[in-house]
Amino acid sequence: MKKILLIFMMLLLSGAGSVWAGSVAIMDKDELKGMLDSPDLVILDVRTGRDWSSSEFKITGATYLGSDEVAAATENYGKDKTIVLYCA
Amino acid sequence: MDKTLLSVGLVLAWLVTPESIVLVTKGSGLGGLSFLGALVIGGLLAVANSAVIHNPRLANDGYGNDLLVMTGVFGKLVAMVGLLSGRLPILLFAATGMLVSAGFVFNEIFVYWFPNFLFAFLLLVLLAAMHLFANRHILLVQNLLLLLTIGGLLILSGLGVFTKPATIQSYSGINGGFSFILIAMACIPFLGFDFPRSADRRLISLSIAGGLLLLIVWSLLAMKLADPTRLTESSVAHRSIARAVAGEQGGYIIGLVVISGVLAGVNGLLHINRQIFTDLLQTGFLPTSFSRYEWLVIIVLAVIIGIMMMSGFAGDKILETQIRAAVILWFIYLGIRSLAAAHLGKFVSRFVKVLAYFPGCITLFLGSFLVVSNLQMTYITNFTLGVLAVSLAFSLLWNTVYGRHLPNNLLPRRKKL
Numbered sequence: 001m002k003k004i005l006l007i008f009m010m011l012l013l014s015g016a017g018s019v020w021a022g023s024v025a026i027m028d029k030d031e032l033k034g035m036l037d038s039p040d041l042v043i044l045d046v047r048t049g050r051d052w053s054s055s056e057f058k059i060t061g062a063t064y065l066g067s068d069e070v071a072a073a074t075e076n077y078g079k080d081k082t083i084v085l086y087c088a
Numbered sequence: 089m090d091k092t093l094l095s096v097g098l099v100l101a102w103l104v105t106p107e108s109i110v111l112v113t114k115g116s117g118l119g120g121l122s123f124l125g126a127l128v129i130g131g132l133l134a135v136a137n138s139a140v141i142h143n144p145r146l147a148n149d150g151y152g153n154d155l156l157v158m159t160g161v162f163g164k165l166v167a168m169v170g171l172l173s174g175r176l177p178i179l180l181f182a183a184t185g186m187l188v189s190a191g192f193v194f195n196e197i198f199v200y201w202f203p204n205f206l207f208a209f210l211l212l213v214l215l216a217a218m219h220l221f222a223n224r225h226i227l228l229v230q231n232l233l234l235l236l237t238i239g240g241l242l243i244l245s246g247l248g249v250f251t252k253p254a255t256i257q258s259y260s261g262i263n264g265g266f267s268f269i270l271i272a273m274a275c276i277p278f279l280g281f282d283f284p285r286s287a288d289r290r291l292i293s294l295s296i297a298g299g300l301l302l303l304i305v306w307s308l309l310a311m312k313l314a315d316p317t318r319l320t321e322s323s324v325a326h327r328s329i330a331r332a333v334a335g336e337q338g339g340y341i342i343g344l345v346v347i348s349g350v351l352a353g354v355n356g357l358l359h360i361n362r363q364i365f366t367d368l369l370q371t372g373f374l375p376t377s378f379s380r381y382e383w384l385v386i387i388v389l390a391v392i393i394g395i396m397m398m399s400g401f402a403g404d405k406i407l408e409t410q411i412r413a414a415v416i417l418w419f420i421y422l423g424i425r426s427l428a429a430a431h432l433g434k435f436v437s438r439f440v441k442v443l444a445y446f447p448g449c450i451t452l453f454l455g456s457f458l459v460v461s462n463l464q465m466t467y468i469t470n471f472t473l474g475v476l477a478v479s480l481a482f483s484l485l486w487n488t489v490y491g492r493h494l495p496n497n498l499l500p501r502r503k504k505l
Contacts, residue, residue, distance in 0.1 A: 047403065049401075049402055049403045049405050049406075049407050049408070050188050050189055050192070050402040050403065050407065050408075051402065053323040054188065054189040054192040054193070054324065055192050055324070056196055056327055066405075
């Protein structure tokens with residue numbers, strides 16, 4: 001019984017994260033890297049909590065915003081801009 | 089190996105976590121050299137509280153654990169509320185945050201392509217599996233993790249002696265002077281002295297002294313290699329300090345320190361919460377038939393932590409405040425427990441008995457100070473009251489279903505002191 005529960009827990013824990021992430025369009029780092037010199041690129045770092053404070057990785061030129069400030073901030077940019085949200 | 093000796097490894101379970109390392113690093117930036125004095129006071133308070141809580145005469149009289157000491161003074165209902173609110177939140181909230189932080193460290197330092205969240209979950213499953221299938225070796229594993237963490241910190245500190253600081257050294261800190269908040273902050277890493285059950289008081293004091301020395305050395309290293317603003321504002325300053333000391337290798341060492349420190353901390357917290365369940369069974373607070381389900385406690389706790397991690401709790405700004413509130417609840421609980429132990433304990437003289445109340449009183453004062461001095465005081469107060477209300481609801485439910493059949497004090501009447 002203990003083994004079954006543990007296996008179930010492992011499946012639940014390892015699977016659920018990717019299920020949730022599946023509904024979000026993801027840009028990989030190489031794709032972003034190729035766009036970094038573009039003047040139309042706006043990178044918004046919307047990581048909060050430990051996603052932000054525990055990470056040493058910051059993208060040069062990215063603007064740090066709280067996730068609740070994104071909607072208001074994106075209105076400030078023209079429609080010709082490519083807005084990339086860095087959230088995890 | 090002797091279980092008494094091994095259980096001493098639990099004393100430093102919290103002290104070696106990244107939570108404590110980050111707090112000491114921030115404290116060093118805030119208070120400079122004054123923070124070292126605060127650390128000494130924090131260590132002394134831990135030794136004093138430990139001396140009262142682990143008074144051998146208490147155990148000889150039957151007050152061998154949290155539950156019986158608290159019941160002996162406050163009755164069974166308050167004892168249950170205290171246990172639930174003082175022990176559980178710190179495990180649930182701190183473990184969620186620490187495991188996620190370990191995931192980031194693994195991803196950013198060791199294997200870039202490995203998802204940080206998956207690593208955090210794997211650590212959780214590993215710990216749960218250890219508690220389920222290798223429970224007899226938990227204390228041995230705890231000591232090995234401690235050795236790894238402490239060893240890493242000592243190597244960095246040793247190499248740091250020869251490192252030339254890149255910035256102008258400042259040992260005065262942002263606030264400079266000595267303050268209550270510095271002392272209260274410096275007490276937090278020493279929590280955990282209450283974890284061992286059967287350890288010798290002298291061994292516990294020795295462990296606390298060793299932990300104090302380690303934190304002082306780390307604090308000096310932090311002050312030497314980074315400016316106070318960076319130390320105070322960053323939560324990853326320890327990683328840059330390690331790299332300043334030994335470059336890429338320093339990054340690997342601090343990576344190992346963080347991951348093994350997280351494992352040691354979560355392992356210690358899981359162990360104490362499982363121990364509480366055992367205490368509840370052994371003291372008759374739960375029916376003996378429940379002993380079959382002891383393993384389920386670990387599964388339930390791990391699943392709750394897993395759900396908190398999956399629901400993006402760690403990405404929420406409020407988690408830091410919740411962890412702080414949980415630490416304060418633990419701190420205040422220990423103050424109350426220390427007072428209860430002082431009340432029940434037999435001491436060599438009336439003067440020593442009066443003295444025994446002091447550590448608990450100071451702990452309660454500093455705990456309250458941590459609440460009122462926090463910028464998020466309202467949230468912390470509400471969180472604390474919420475946890476107490478939920479704990480009370482559970483305790484009342486338990487009392488209605490089972491506990492009302494128990495006497496209010498499970499021990500034989502105390503002899504007159």
